[in-house]
Amino acid sequence: MEQLAFQDVFSGDLSQCWGCGCHNPHGLQIKSYWAEEGQETICTWQPQDQHTAAWLNVLSGGIIASLIDCHSVSTAMMVALHDAGYAWTSEPPVIYITASLQVTYLKPTPMTSPVTIRARVTEKGKKKMLVQSSLFAQDELCARGEVVAVRYTPATQ
Numbered sequence: 001m002e003q004l005a006f007q008d009v010f011s012g013d014l015s016q017c018w019g020c021g022c023h024n025p026h027g028l029q030i031k032s033y034w035a036e037e038g039q040e041t042i043c044t045w046q047p048q049d050q051h052t053a054a055w056l057n058v059l060s061g062g063i064i065a066s067l068i069d070c071h072s073v074s075t076a077m078m079v080a081l082h083d084a085g086y087a088w089t090s091e092p093p094v095i096y097i098t099a100s101l102q103v104t105y106l107k108p109t110p111m112t113s114p115v116t117i118r119a120r121v122t123e124k125g126k127k128k129m130l131v132q133s134s135l136f137a138q139d140e141l142c143a144r145g146e147v148v149a150v151r152y153t154p155a156t157q
């Protein structure tokens, strides 16, 4: 049986996110999984021609930022759910959003093979988490990310 990705269970608004919503047909539809339960996550994603940064075999920096953003915030949410002992459900009781996103582009990222992002939460506060990530292509480290994800309470709640 195929493994379920974090994003596969989100429904409603969460499933419409441009970077990771499984029901947004125009989006990147990334898929994140545990590499090590509760600790490290992994996302593998194949660029398409339209994601180019002008040079045909160089991935757009904006797309790289979106991949890191969505994989990192999904990681923060899943770590928070894991730590609190919540079941993994379609309407998670804990939502995190991006407060800040920093990307360091180390080398051009080729598009001919999948990119892989590994992330882990390196600092946990009451309302925020720091998520650090590394993006690899063809086994080379091409970018690093740092995301501050903050627990979000919709005004309607």
Ligand SMILES: CCCCCCCC/C=C\CCCCCCCC(=O)SCCNC(=O)CCNC(=O)[C@H](O)C(C)(C)COP(=O)(O)OP(=O)(O)OC[C@H]1O[C@@H](n2cnc3c(N)ncnc32)[C@H](O)[C@@H]1OP(=O)(O)O
Pocket (backbone or CB within 6 Å): 014, 017, 019, 020, 069, 070, 073, 074, 077, 095, 096, 097, 098, 099, 100, 125, 126, 127, 128, 148, 150, 151, 152
């Ligand atoms: C309204 C948006 C709704 C979107 C819902 C999306 C849900 C998706 C969820 C799941 C799907 C999977 C994943 C998706 C991935 C994609 C996610 C995105 O692209 S989200 C869109 C882009 N981000 C925004 O539009 C945020 C706009 N900013 C805000 O709403 C606020 O500024 C917010 C919530 C980030 C913080 O405001 P406060 O009032 O709730 O929080 P305070 O109490 O001020 O801070 C809490 C802690 O966070 C730190 N903090 C806040 N902002 C920080 C920053 N920029 N850098 C560092 N720390 C920050 C503070 O210092 C504080 O830390 P101390 O607890 O005291 O240690």
